[in-house]
Amino acid sequence: MVREGNLENPKDDDDEEGLNLRNIKLSGQMGAKQENGDPENILPPLEQELSHELDTKVKKYLRGEGANLEVLKDKKLKGQLSVREDLYGISAKAAAKAEKWLMPSEGGYLEAEGIEKTWRIKQDAISREVGISSAKNQYDIVLPDFGPYTLDFTPSGRYMAAAGRKGHLAVVDMKNMSLIKELQVRETVRDVVFLHNELFFAAAQKKYPYIYNRDGVEIHCLKEHGVVTRLQFLKNHFLLVSINKNGQLRYQDVTMGEMIGNLRTGLGRTDVMQTNPFNGVVALGHSRGIVSMWKPTSAVPLVKMLCHPGPITAMAFHPNGHLMATSGKEKKIKIWDLRKFEVLQTLPGHAKTLDFSQKGLLAAGTGSFVHVLGDFSGSRNYSRYMGHSIVKGYQIGKVAFRPYEDVLGIGHSMGWSSILIPGAGEPNFDTWLANPFETTKQRREKEIHSLLDKLPPETIMLDPSKIGTLKSAKKKDKPTKKEMEAEMEAAVLAAKGTAIKKKTKGKNKPSKIAVKKKEKVERAKRPFLDQQMKEEENVAKKKQKIGEEISLPTALQRFARKKATA
């Protein structure tokens, strides 16, 4: 694994999380004690279970460990912060209670009974068990003429854009299964992506990407992007991201049309691009097995990691941003922990396309078969959950989970299909975030609000929780040699620039002035030179130490190993 760029040290999270858990559990128990006295004695078992359940939920809403206030010396600050920490606790508890009692829907599930295995259960069997409205979501659309299809859903899951390789573009309302618009652009379409709402979508076509509106009117032709292979849209930043066939990554702001970033990846052509929804970092999978992660404001990748020995075929990010799945040509699927940049699990199997659902199920499509993997132990250990095979000979090009539904969309060479994957989607939507039942008025209002909250491109970074915090004092590093030299030069210039006072007769002679000037310059240089000397001394001392350890004749020293064999 190779890491480059200004990547902050990923924390050793497991240990911390363990601590965190313990702390929260403690505080949760204390809270219970305050309310109910001793919970173990007084509460009936059912309610005890409930309170425990609430504790785990509170943990989710606390968003990590509280600040350690013990180390603070400032009493005033300590008081203010402890009040704030209490507030966080109260609001987390309120949110947990709201989740427990006010959520209208429950998530889907699929449980095997007896010797059944979940991955042997066919779609027909599921459709017999579920209601008519759900069974409606199982269908195949056969469009043999326009070749492999790619799909994209809006964040609310209400609308779907489908693009056929041979120029067929369609926008479908998934709620009432009606076609909103379809058009034939009569040229290759490689990718399609919705912009901030269903009114606009961008399609990567033969020579350029284009932006269309819902009525199929071409709004923009983005010639600067060139021959684009993949498109992504960062909805918090309103950035349209494209990777073209020369390996150039471009970020364009779709509100003002400004080109925010134009980055040369230098790693060749790729058609594997995914956005990490957690932090807006765009990841590219390259033919040399490298995954590189990018932000628009730096010309070098944030991370370059060697994931597979061969080319990378697909990639997907877990919605919480901690997991990444990659698949390589060598028929391996790997699950990565993005906090430690370590592989968690290596699964056999080939995938042409990967996608994580909102609840963390992983779909992998290859040939005419879709695997769905699930993490049921809670220990990030993915195992088989479901499988589905479409008609033999159809080649799957894209799998995409429909948000807020237990539905998986499959784009393949003969159209697209949709199957039911119980437990894939988030059962409860938030009206202010993504509303599948959005009215026109709500949509307009949301557009304004999201424009007001549009994030600047600088907020894309590996750890977005750093925003709004102070830079820790420890990280302040020494100035480099170049900086030191520049500083010294500036000091010398300043010393030269100062006017020399007029003195009495005889002391104003040019020779004396020259001497004075020289003195001034030397005085200005002095502190810097002192510092340099000190550093050199330090280095020399260190060298000496090393030298002492190896007491060999100089001629033989080059053969000596630094560590003697034990």
Add this chain to the structure above:
Amino acid sequence: MKVKVISRSTDEFTRERSQDLQRVFHNFDPNLRTQEKAVEYKRALNAAKLDKIFARPFIGAMEGHIDAVSCMAKNPNYLKGIFSGSMDGDIRLWDIANRRTVCQFPGHQGAVKGLTASTDGSTLVSCGTDCTVRLWNVPVATIMESDNLSNCSSEPRAVYTGENAFWAVDHQWNGDLFATAGAQVDIWNHNRSQPVNTFKWGTDSVISVRFNPGEPNLLATSASDRSIILYDLRVSSPARKLIMRTKTNSISWNPMEPMNFTAANEDCNCYSYDARKLEEAKCVHKDHVSAVMDIDFSPTGREFVTGSYDRTVRIFLYNGGHSREVYHTKRMQRVFSVKFSCDASYVISGSDDTNLRLWKAKASEQLGVLLPREQKKHEYNEALKKRYKHLPEVKRIIRHRHLPKPIFKAGALRRVMVEAERRKDERRKAHSAPGSIVTEPMRKRRIIKEVE
């Protein structure tokens, strides 16, 4: 096999009739909100900017006087009324809501220097350079409410004559005594033509007097011999005296912490003192660039307003070293008197240009009744600003105030001077024996001595 999939019926999630409210569902799951911290920061930034956009503190000017406004008095019993006295002897009662004169009280021959109303709001006391103290009946609220634009004028209820010019007057809280300041401090009763008590400590004239809101028998005065004196009416002699390096123009007690008062000083600063502990100021409030002429506490006791000779009005927090807000207009001249309204939401200033000006205490506050949703939004924005106020970008926007050029320059010059003094002090310290020069904190530096 047990199976369940998510299925939502449209009826359940949408409204039935078009008159109904739209149904709203919440899910506070952090995973659904990506980059929530960045979004929140952006919102805080927007809130700070919006605050700037909506900062329109000036409501209106009240004109009518034909000479500089020298003093003002609140009516503690009636929110809308304010009295003002001018240098030509004119006293007016204003209706703040309509910004018009309701009533005039003619009689003074010279400048009116002090105005005060009794706590029940029925009596107005004025004094001036014509050596008279006049008591007036305040018209009842119903007359003020009536649309009768013909100004009612009234005769003074009583005129008491003193020997010297009067500089200030203040009424006791919940009592019928009032104190005047001039060559000496006189305590008067409403019904007596002679002062019931007289205090004198020092030779110079007393320029301001203020009763304590908590202890009705305690009053503080400031004199032109740079002293601040505390009196207790229950004993015959003054209680304490504090001498500062410069004159104190006005004093205001904190109504919520009545042991504390703040003195508006000639050296551009205000000093908050604890009356029990006068050897050190509790806080020094700096920002004005010229003498502070008047000060008044908000009824909440959390902030106070000052008017200065530099033509600005500033609002300070009771414990804040720098002002929260600065108000100025092109036309406002030297400010001689300021008052916080009794509901703590407005500030009234009277200045040399004969006008009274009405300002909002919170510059960007929305006036009128707020809908619950508006209220929520304001609260959310306030919380965001509070949370991110330490971050440089937000801090800069919140802190920045545009100042007129002369004031900006004067402020910069003052900073340079202070800095130079500090540097000089430092050097002097470095070149003398250790411990021989002690730098006093600003809270003590301007105090000469305390006399019991």
